[in-house]
Amino acid sequence: AQTVTQSQPEMSVQEAETVTLSCTYDTSENNYYLFWYKQPPSRQMILVIRQEAYKQQNATENRFSVNFQKAAKSFSLKISDSQLGDTAMYFCAFTTMEYGNKLVFGAGTILRVKS
């Protein structure tokens, strides 16, 4: 079975500092996709960043970047220059074509950015 594990239930960071959220996954597939989603208190799920497993280069979107370690099945999210608006629940998610596009989510990490 494919699983996604987020070992940090909650994290805090000071405004303007950097924080890293961890995610590990388990799959026997070779071609898959990994995602980080943000869910603020408004409940709206927003895609933060995505990574295709066949791409060795780590994805980057402005202040958000990932450290994708395929052999270790690790996919961490780094948020630089944290802002108060980054306060949210962050979900790591995974899918494969064999999964029929369904997303498998981790349990989530609550991130609180403090001023």
Next chain:
Amino acid sequence: EAGVTQSPTHLIKTRGQQATLRCSPISGHTSVYWYQQALGLGLQFLLWYDEGEERNRGNFPPRFSGRQFPNYSSELNVNALELEDSALYLCASSLGASGGYNEQFFGPGTRLTVL
């Protein structure tokens, strides 16, 4: 361009009743996905519809069912409601199923409370 919309925002039912949740995808999207976000259980995939057909189903009992209409909007029905069905139900839409993975865009959710 309008995003994914869901109705109602909140729904309160009693045990044994039926609930109907609705979702309108982004214009041009033919795939609709349903996820359940229950407290303590995280986000679980429920159903995937594309071009009017059910393409994939999560590990939920048959009393969870749905359909997709010719305009690609979708309905999720939950029969014989149980207390543990209380959750946030998220709908997502994407471009069609063929040609690789397509990003899923989420709606704001329907909060179902079963008393």
